[in-house]
Amino acid sequence: MVSYPLMRLRGDNPKRRSGHKFAHRRETAPVEVEVESLAWGGKGVAHHDGKAIFVSKVVPGDKLLVRLTRVKTSYAEAEAFSMLKPSPDRVEPKCKFFSHCGGCQWLSTSYPRQLAAKEQLLRSALRHHLDGAELLPIVPAEPSLGYRHRGEFHVYPTGETVKIGFFQEESHRVINLDTCLLFDSSYNLRYQELRAALKEEPAARALESVTMDRSDSAESYVLHFRLHHGGEPEASRLCEIAESLGFQGALATPASDATREIAKVGRPWTTYSLGTAETGADKDFLLRADARSFTQAHYAMNRKLVGSVLEWLALLRDERVLDLYAGGGNFSLPMASRCKQVVAVEGSLIAHRDAKENARESNVLNIVHVPGEVAEQTAMLVAGGEQFDAVVLDPPRTGAKEALGNVASLASNRIIYISCSLPALDRDLAMLKEHGFRVSRIQGWDLFPQTYNLETMVLLIRQTGGQC
Numbered sequence: 001m002v003s004y005p006l007m008r009l010r011g012d013n014p015k016r017r018s019g020h021k022f023a024h025r026r027e028t029a030p031v032e033v034e035v036e037s038l039a040w041g042g043k044g045v046a047h048h049d050g051k052a053i054f055v056s057k058v059v060p061g062d063k064l065l066v067r068l069t070r071v072k073t074s075y076a077e078a079e080a081f082s083m084l085k086p087s088p089d090r091v092e093p094k095c096k097f098f099s100h101c102g103g104c105q106w107l108s109t110s111y112p113r114q115l116a117a118k119e120q121l122l123r124s125a126l127r128h129h130l131d132g133a134e135l136l137p138i139v140p141a142e143p144s145l146g147y148r149h150r151g152e153f154h155v156y157p158t159g160e161t162v163k164i165g166f167f168q169e170e171s172h173r174v175i176n177l178d179t180c181l182l183f184d185s186s187y188n189l190r191y192q193e194l195r196a197a198l199k200e201e202p203a204a205r206a207l208e209s210v211t212m213d214r215s216d217s218a219e220s221y222v223l224h225f226r227l228h229h230g231g232e233p234e235a236s237r238l239c240e241i242a243e244s245l246g247f248q249g250a251l252a253t254p255a256s257d258a259t260r261e262i263a264k265v266g267r268p269w270t271t272y273s274l275g276t277a278e279t280g281a282d283k284d285f286l287l288r289a290d291a292r293s294f295t296q297a298h299y300a301m302n303r304k305l306v307g308s309v310l311e312w313l314a315l316l317r318d319e320r321v322l323d324l325y326a327g328g329g330n331f332s333l334p335m336a337s338r339c340k341q342v343v344a345v346e347g348s349l350i351a352h353r354d355a356k357e358n359a360r361e362s363n364v365l366n367i368v369h370v371p372g373e374v375a376e377q378t379a380m381l382v383a384g385g386e387q388f389d390a391v392v393l394d395p396p397r398t399g400a401k402e403a404l405g406n407v408a409s410l411a412s413n414r415i416i417y418i419s420c421s422l423p424a425l426d427r428d429l430a431m432l433k434e435h436g437f438r439v440s441r442i443q444g445w446d447l448f449p450q451t452y453n454l455e456t457m458v459l460l461i462r463q464t465g466g467q468c
Contacts, residue, residue: 030065030081038117040125040422042105042452051076056169057099059109060117061087089113095181102169103180104450111144115446118454122444125422126456129429129439136443139304144449146184147298149214149270151191153177155198155207162204164195182450187214190221193245203237206230208255213291215248216272216299223250224291227262235263242266251291258292259350269354270295274334278303280310281334287358289328293351296330296455298447305445305455306334309392309416312441312459315339319389322381322410324374324403328354329367331392336367343388345370345377378406392416399424401431408435415460420447425456438463 033046035058044058046066052075055066063085066078093107106114119138123130141147156163156174165177178195179188191212198204208228214221225238235252242250242265249266253259272295274285289295296302309331315321315338323332326344328351336342336359344367346352352371359367370377374395391411393400397420400407407415415437419425429439437460445455 028068030067031078032084033064033066033078035060035062035064035087037120038106038109038452040121040452048076053078055080057105057108059087059090060113061089097165097175097177097180100168101166101175101177102171103166103177104182105169105452107181107450111140111449114449115140118444118446118452121422121452122442122454122456125426126429126442128426129433129442129458133439134441136441138444138446138454139301141298141301141446141449143300144446145181146187147300147449148182149187149216149299150211150295150297151180151183151187152209152211153191154209155204157205161199162201162207164198164210186219187212190214190219194223194242197241197245198238201237201241203230203234203241206234207238211291213270213289213295215270220248220270222248222266222268222270222291224258224268225250225252226255226258227252228255232262239263239265249291253292269293272299272302274303274306274330279307279334281306282337283362285329285333285358285362287328287330287333288354288361290350290354293328293348293354295328296447301445301447302330305418305447305457306331308443308457309418310334310338312416312457313338313390313392313414315390320387322378322388322391324378324391324393324400324407325395326355326369327351327394329358331394332367333358333362333364335392336364339366339389341366341368343368343370343381343386345372345374347371347373374400375402375406378403378410382406382409386410387412390414390416392418394418395424397421397424399428401428404428404431405435408432408437411437411462413462417458417460419456419458420453422454422456425458429458429460432460436463437461 031048033048035044035046037045039045043054043056046053055078064080065082067081068076068078070077089110091110098107153164154174163174163176165175168175206227206229208226211224223242239250249268251264251268252262268291269288271288319339320341321335323344326332326346332342332344356369388410389412391407440461441459443457447455
């Protein structure tokens, strides 16, 4: 049988570099496997001698020779050595960094196969919650490449220059990245200009990372510099470079405290729209987002997601809604156009400030903006005897475990939970079930194509009569 070298897949030199994480491990004999599926985390799954074998940057249907690099009781990790027969779902990744960059995991997998894999992951992770629930088809991304408007690029000094890019897979080594297919050509050109300006700039050696973000309706870019050392001279110089390159705004903060501004220039925020055509809200909104504030990676898909939240809630004019982890008003503003009142709780003071400014600019007066951690603020709402017709929560990847008892007490009849982590969502849905809610509807949203990540939206209804 003829085998084909996997140098493109492994992204390594035939003579291993001394810094490679497996450089000092004893080689094992290659074993032949066929990749069966893709796992949460992005790796492919095969089996050999009764063990699950996890391999990076492979496609279901690939027949490979692999070397085991880590062996545990019930599973092993391996790196691909040679391709025996490629999967029919394998595509050319067209990225010279793909084999070793940690930015995406599934670029060599056809997009329909990616969607099928995510559907399988959702069904597996949430299998205990599917009985009696309506499971809607996953919503595919449009587009599936060049969709990201925001990237965080790590900086590492080397010699007289700096490397700028993403981390290597499962490592803190910086890939010296000059282009990425997750961004469109305009973004890549702007990034290359920034990279060239910083490459031999002494002040750049103080950087831990730099985030470059773009508004959705214009070629308007902003920067957030995070410094791991240095101070005002370096920060001011970096902001000066941003201004000279024509960025709309930039700010510099310590990497350890993004709230403390060392230097700032221009208008360091982006804007994005939520139009009535996509959201079904009663008016159009233009939202501002500080360079440090979270926004969804895919503007177009976010608009559709907001529209589905309003559709699933079917709000009445006299209803009150609690929006938890509310950010800059992504859900609060459209919901406020359809109901009596929204109470929006947000832990980030920067995002809280965005939300207040967005409501003021949109002349929306029926949102109560509450700064503070969600668990603490919901406990105070429970103590005050508050009740809401609906609760919407969109927590970070770790989920909302600490607040769920309060959430269940505050929601009169329905909850919408939006999650980017299937394991955390599974745990939290089980907790809400214990508090008297049942899962009514589930849908996956591919806001992160070319990666294993999946946004999932769940509608829960308060159980009436009997046990859940």
